[in-house]
Amino acid sequence: MSIHADFQLDCKGLACPMPIVRTKKAMDQLKPGQVIEVQATDVGSLADMKGWAQSTGNQYLGTKQEGETFIHYLRKANEDEAREETKHPHVVDNEEFVHALEQEGEQLYLIDVREPAEYAFGHIPSAISIPFGQLEDRIDEIPKDKTIFVICRTGTRSDLAAQQLSKHGLKAINIVPGMSQWTSETVQDQ
Amino acid sequence: MSKKVAIIASNGGLFDAYKVFNIATAAAAADSKVAIFFTFEGLNLIHKQAYQQLPIPSGKEHFQEGFKQANIPSIVELVEVAQDMNVRLIACQMTMDVMNLQKEEFVENVEIGGAATFLHFAQDADVTLTF
Numbered sequence: 001m002s003i004h005a006d007f008q009l010d011c012k013g014l015a016c017p018m019p020i021v022r023t024k025k026a027m028d029q030l031k032p033g034q035v036i037e038v039q040a041t042d043v044g045s046l047a048d049m050k051g052w053a054q055s056t057g058n059q060y061l062g063t064k065q066e067g068e069t070f071i072h073y074l075r076k077a078n079e080d081e082a083r084e085e086t087k088h089p090h091v092v093d094n095e096e097f098v099h100a101l102e103q104e105g106e107q108l109y110l111i112d113v114r115e116p117a118e119y120a121f122g123h124i125p126s127a128i129s130i131p132f133g134q135l136e137d138r139i140d141e142i143p144k145d146k147t148i149f150v151i152c153r154t155g156t157r158s159d160l161a162a163q164q165l166s167k168h169g170l171k172a173i174n175i176v177p178g179m180s181q182w183t184s185e186t187v188q189d190q
Numbered sequence: 191m192s193k194k195v196a197i198i199a200s201n202g203g204l205f206d207a208y209k210v211f212n213i214a215t216a217a218a219a220a221d222s223k224v225a226i227f228f229t230f231e232g233l234n235l236i237h238k239q240a241y242q243q244l245p246i247p248s249g250k251e252h253f254q255e256g257f258k259q260a261n262i263p264s265i266v267e268l269v270e271v272a273q274d275m276n277v278r279l280i281a282c283q284m285t286m287d288v289m290n291l292q293k294e295e296f297v298e299n300v301e302i303g304g305a306a307t308f309l310h311f312a313q314d315a316d317v318t319l320t321f
Binding site: 013014015016017018020021023024048052055056 | 212215218220221262
């Protein structure tokens with residue numbers, strides 16, 4: 001799978017704690033929502049990246065391994081992301097959506113508005129990837145006559161996306177809390 | 191609210207130095223506020239000459255090769271990284287007097303303080319470590 005990252009960082013050959021130190025410095029330069037790709041050969045970096053992301057509130061997306069190189073993907077979190085503030089009036093919870101998915105299956109039109117890297121490391125099989133930032137430009141791809149379900153990680157970005165779709169006259173439903181609590185089937189891009 | 195990590199460094203060997211500075215820089219990278227209090231032989235870790243060639247425990251000399259092979263940063267580099275990330279380095283005044291050391295003999299930007307200076311920082315620390 002090819003994954004878009006906003007910034008690439010080469011930490012190959014560096015030992016602990018340098019990959020973390022460099023990642024922190026690079027992350028400070030990024031805007032919330034941007035994704036960083038960190039290449040490292042330090043085997044410990046796998047556990048370190050996860051731990052570091054947890055203690056800083058940033059999001060660890062996943063790791064690919066190419067030969068001796070680990071390629072880590074992390075996303076800089078928004079400060080208000082943890083809050084589950086929902087403004088779009090039409091909402092279903094994960095459970096209701098799973099039920100609907102079982103009833104109607106592929107007929108449901110589902111958009112995953114997370115970043116491509118988040119999508120690549122695990123998404124609902126039938127979900128179509130349209131990152132929130134591209135929604136406005138790709139609005140014509142979305143059918144006007146269907147109910148559009150929107151999902152993200154915590155329900156925040158998808159809330160904004162659902163509002164945006166409503167403005168275009170589409171019937172949108174936000175799925176909360178979204179992928180962070182998703183326990184049903186997902187697939188990973190190869 | 192960022193976490194606070196307080197470290198006491200009281201030994202002056204190469205291994206001690208790595209424990210202290212690896213934890214300190216990793217904590218600083220995770221946005222913690224970090225202060226290290228250097229006392230007794232721990233003062234070696236920030237001494238301009240001593241910290242360039244810290245002793246390896248006898249019988250463990252072969253580790254030297256391992257450090258090189260694994261491309262481990264030198265203590266000089268780690269101190270630089272630590273300072274760059276605003277880790278506070280506090281040298282213990284009392285032991286400086288005992289060992290007859292002057293502030294000028296330490297790396298730049300070292301603070302001089304007593305036990306109270308460190309305690310003031312450590313009082314509400316989330317993590318306290320002694321090496």
